[in-house]
Amino acid sequence: MRKFSILDGLAANNISDLCQGADNMMWFATYNGLSYYDGYTFHTFRDLPDNQDVLSTNRIRNIFPCTNYDLWCITYDRRLYVYDTHLCDFVNIEDQINEKFNIHLYADKIYPLSPKASWITTADHKYAIRISGKEFTDDNPKLIMGGTKSLPSGNIWYITADKKGREWILTDKGTHIYGTKFTTPIPFKWFRQVGNTIYLATTDGRVAVFDETRNHISMIPMPEGVTKINELKNTGYQLLIATNIGVVVYNPRTFKSEVVSVQNPNQPVAEVKKIYVDSKDLLWAFTDGMGVTIINPNTLEKKWLFADQENPVLRTVSEKYFIMEDEHNTLWMIPNGGTFCYYDRAKKELVPYVLQSNSQGNASIPRITKYVISDQKILWATGIHDLTQINFKYHEYTLSQVENTDSEVRAVTLDHNRNYWDGFIPGYLKISNDKHQKLGYITPSGQLSQTPVQFSTCGIYALYEDSQEYMWIGTKGDGLYLLKDGELQHFTHNPADPYSLPDDRIYDIVSDRQNRIWIATFGGGLAAVERVNGTYRFISNRNKLNWFKNGLYQRVRRITCTNKGTILAATTDGLVTFSDEIKDYSKIKFYHSNHIIGDTASLMASDVNYTLVRSNGDTYISTLGGCLQITTSKSLLENNIRVEFVKNINQDEGIVQSMIEDNAGNIWIIRESSVDKFNPNTGKIDVFGPNDFDFHMTFTECRPFHDPSTDKITLGTPMGSITFDPKVLNKTTYQPKILFTSLHFNGEDHTIPILHRSNIVIPSNKRNLTITFAALDYTRKYQTYYAYRLEGHTPEGVWIPLGSQNMIGFNRIPHGKYILKVKATNTHGVWSKYIAELPIEIEPTFWESILGKVILFILFILGLGLVFYMYNNRQIQKLSHEMSVLKNNFFSNASHKLRTPLSLIGGPITEVLEKEEGLSEESRNLLTLVQRNAKEMYQMVNQMLKFDNNSNFYEDGGLDKDSHVIHENGEIEDSNAKNYIEDVALDSAEEFEKGEKDITILVVEDNADLRTFLDTILRKDYNVLLAENGKRGLEMARKFVPDFILTDVTMPVMDGITMVHYIKQDSNISHIPIIILSAKASLEDHLKGFEEGIDGYLTKPFSATYLKGRIEAAINYRKSLQQELLRNIHFEDETQTSHNTTVQNKAEEPQRITIGESTISIQDHTIKKVLKFVLENISDPDMKIDDIAQAMGMSRSVLYGKIKNAVGLTPIDFVRHIKIMKAIEMLRDTDETLTSIAFAVGFSDPKYFSKVFKKEMGIIPSEYREKNK
Secondary structure: OEEEOHHHOOOOOOEEEEEEOOOOOEEEEEOOEEEEEOOOOEEEEOOOOOOOOOOOOOOEEEEEEOOOOOEEEEEOOOOEEEEEOOOOEEEOHHHHHHHHHOOOOOEEEEEEEEOOEEEEEEOOOOEEEEEOOOOOOOOOOEEEEOOOOOOOOOOEEEEEEOOOOOEEEEEOOEEEEEOOOOEEOOOOOEEEEEOOEEEEEOOOOOEEEEEOOOOEEEEEOOOOOOOOEEEEEEEOOEEEEEEOOEEEEEEOOOOEEEEEOOOEOOEOOOOOOEEEEOOOOOEEEEOOOOEEEEEOOOOOOEEEEOOOOOOHHHOOEEOOOEEEEOOOOOEEEEOEOOOOEEEEOOOOEEEEOOOEOOOOOOOEOOEEOEEEEOOOOOEEEEOOOOEEEEOOOOOOEEEEOOOOOOOOEEEEEEOOOOOEEEEEOOOEEEEEOOOOOEEEEEOOOOOEEOOOOEOOOOOEEEEEEOOOOOEEEEEEOOOEEEEEOOEEEEEOOOOOOOOOOOOOEEEEEEEOOOOOEEEEEEOOEEEEEEEEOOEEEEEOOOOOOOOOOOOOOOEEEEEEEOOOOEEEEEEOOEEEEEEOOOOOHHHOOOEEEOOOOOOOOOOOOOOEEEEEEOOOOOEEEEEOOOOEEEEOOOOOOOOOOOEEEOOOOOHHHOOOOEEEEOOOOOEEEEOOOOEEEEOOOOOOEEEEOOOOOOOOOOOOOOEOEEEOOOOEEEEEEOOEEEEEOOOOOOOOOOOOOEEEEEEEEOOOOOOEEOOOOOOEEEOOOOOOEEEEEEEOOOOOOOOOOEEEEEEOOOOOOOOEEEEOOOEEEEOOOOOEEEEEEEEEEOOOOOEEEEEEEEEEEEOOOHHHOHHHHHHHHHHHHHHHHHHHHHHHHHHHHHHHHHHHHHHHHHHHHHHHHHHHHHHHHHHHHHHHHHHOOOOOHHHHHHHHHHHHHHHHHHHHHHHHHOOOOOOOOOOOOOOOOOOEOOOOOOOOOOOOHHHHOOOOOHHHHHHOOOOOOOOEEEEEOOOHHHHHHHHHHHOOOOEEEEEOOHHHHHHHHHHHOOOEEEEOOOOOOOOHHHHHHHHHHOOOOOOOOEEEEEOOOOHHHHHHHHHOOOOEEEEOOOOHHHHHHHHHHHHHHHHHHHHHHHHHOOOOOHHHHHOOOOHHHHHHOOOEEEEOOEEEEOOOHHHHHHHHHHHHOOOOOOOOHHHHHHHHOOOHHHHHHHHHHHHOOOHHHHHHHHHHHHHHHHHHHOOOOHHHHHHHOOOOOHHHHHHHHHHHHOOOHHHHHHHOO
């Protein structure tokens, strides 16, 4: 029994009406709304303050279920509504009726006859309304006024439909069949259809039968004295009539009536108010007197029965006559003046039963005011407050307990007298007969007591009767007892006696084939009982038994003996096996099996809980952890027996505590909270749990006992022992209906009821949702499982298991239409035939809609077109670029190939024409003709390349001022070359005579002819070095350090640009001016050269005159810079630098020199190092050039070239110049003597110093001092 209140979700504690719908849903009308209960939760419907009002009040008076699953509701003020389970909302149908008929409906009762017809009666008895379906039309509903042919009176007693669908209206002024011509003025109130025969009765004692062939009624004569009829019932074909003189039994076959009076001394009232016929065709008659009378209508035997509680607090009474029969055919009733009770058919008496709630402190139910019996024969009742669910069970087991207490049983057995023995943890030892009637409790002296007396202070864990009918009693801590012939012997562990018990904790006692008694101790291992000279001693590892002595296998839980002579000991360290063919205990061969990591054919765990050997020899092993395994080894007498898992065993149900086999070969697996019936042949498992046993019963580790003679099994529980017959403990066949209950969108607070909605539409932005459902099985949900499939998404034939979870969560369901199907089991795990279906439509997002897809398709096409266009355009550009590159490469290669020959044609001809004076006029004309055509060919090459070289690029724009790329109409001729040779030597250029042979030029050119020509035209004025490629040119530049380099670009091995790059990166030769002479005439080629630091870029064909002029100008410009540097070199005033620079910093910074009015820093790293070394050693008269070269880390020749190219002086002359500049500074800024100054600047002879000074400056030192004072 379970009680519900507002705390469980019920709308209110006061319930005004309750019913079960056509879909088996339980509905409850309360003072604060309408609630349903699906077996899991309550859901309430009512008007809320912030919602639109539909109901006039939330207090609902009556509810009437419709066959289409809707619910008629009448509120406290008698307003009529329909709760539409398809819309999941209230419909104010009264306003529609009032508007249509211009009336004020005051509803009284509703008679839902069929999906097509419901009748509404009114409290003022003026009219009735017949309504068919939900749609209002001209003909629906119909208003029928009282006093008309269709409605003899507005005071309607009853409306019903017969098996043919005819609607009978019974009023106080007549009876009418709606839609037919049948009408009678007889005011029938009672209607009963027996087979195809319809019986009618009035309140004043008249009974009639309806003849449908003649559309006529015939009166049935009643026994004399019948003046009042209260009810019609039947048993089989017989009609039972509750009258004022008793029960009238009418036999339609004999047309005879018999009166059964219910009067007796305990109940003198004759009038029967209510009759009930049970499944055994027995009649129960209720009067206003005490008790109830049971009548056999066949024999007319009767018996008055009554039941009441001695304690009035435990009584349960009813305002109405209450009687019902549960699914187990047990009759439950409340006799008038009595209490709630059941009928014991064996004893033929009423047995009081206390209705106590398991959920609210065992509170009793004092009164039943309203009730309904659901399809599962569950009683739903309400009294003063709250709702009570009473789930009747047939006790298919017998419970043996210690009086007035719940005590755990750990040992059971059945002795030779068929008496049951129960050993309890508190130490009680109870004996009952085979009918489970208590015989008494064994006392410590071995006597029998009728009151509970502790046999031992420790729990009793083992009971065993041996072949001599002696009872062995094992305790946990108090040793072993032997009860024989009324005498009691006690055995305990004695450390001084090696033949005493090895431990006082006895867990099991068995005997083998030789009737040898074996004792399992939990700490001392295994022990055998041996009788010597009339006394008992124990063979263990303390004496002759070679049991393990290393601390292992000492805690033995169970012992099992097979019919083949093998003994199995289940220990906490593994399984031990040995043979019972024992001649010498010290020579027993023990085998052990343990869990082996990684070996799936070994025990699942070493902690063995229980072993069972079936009658066919199959051995099952239970280990701690819930697994069950069966042995596969041919013999149990071996180490590490091979095993395999037993399929279909659900490990989640808990540990397998014990097992027992019944006569049918089924294995009963005892777990902590359930009992599994396992058929080894089929693999089928039936689970019995809280649904099948009362009081939330659980089970203990007690060794179960099976009685082969009756096939009954006895188990231990925390409440006592239970004994049941395996044949009658079966699963229920109830088929629950499944109903979708609610929808919840993730992220929202409220849930949406769905019930019988035809479909649900999910918005595109709410695809994360949960749908809840329930199998309407109102017994406990212990084994109710669910599975679902989403048609349109789940593969065909596939059901997705949900376990016991009654909801499905969906995440981002794709748009479309689906059908959600859910199936469920009953509370015994049997799948129901009913499958709930819910059509679901997932609305598409805009881009999933047809319009969105069309737009996406258009965008896709446009995008594809754009991609194709861009790809095509890019391919065209790529092809155009490739063509341009090919063309440029072709023209560049052609230019290179043509320009070099043109240079070799035009250059030599020009040289001949200018230098050879002995040419004849004809020869000169011919050479001029060749020269002119060579020039025309050169112009054609330039036109092909479309190269415009009219601009000079300077630094910040491309080229610096001294880098000359000068063209005029694309050509520089010998005749105008002088116009382009800029005088870059400044004012000092005249001091150097042209054509000096001390200048070395390196020519790098891969064309041998051009290389020879360049050597020819340059050799007259310069020393010429020749190299055939860039690599060779780089090597010669590093070796000879030339004064100038002229190079081509396109060459094998190493090109000219790469060579220039390496030269500029080498500090020893980076100062060398370089001019490129190349056939590559593009702007890009020019820029590459100037980026590497070249001094000029000339294109082929070239003017020899212009080339020589450019070389001479570059050399002269370099010499002018050298001369200007030497002329103006002096040291800055110390006062100018000391202002911002410390002495240390001043020494670290490079010395600064002045040229003209601008001051620049000496950038050449080598010159800076030389200058610093000279200044640091300026006073050393023995300083040599070798010393400087060694300090610089270079050879004397490299140093010579480096200084010569940088300042135009030899190293000796440069050092001398520095010394003179230092001397000038000292002459100007100090008053030291000339001798001191000479010594200070490294001259050991003052006279020689004066001579050198005069040569350098033109005057002697003393004169210089006088001039600069």
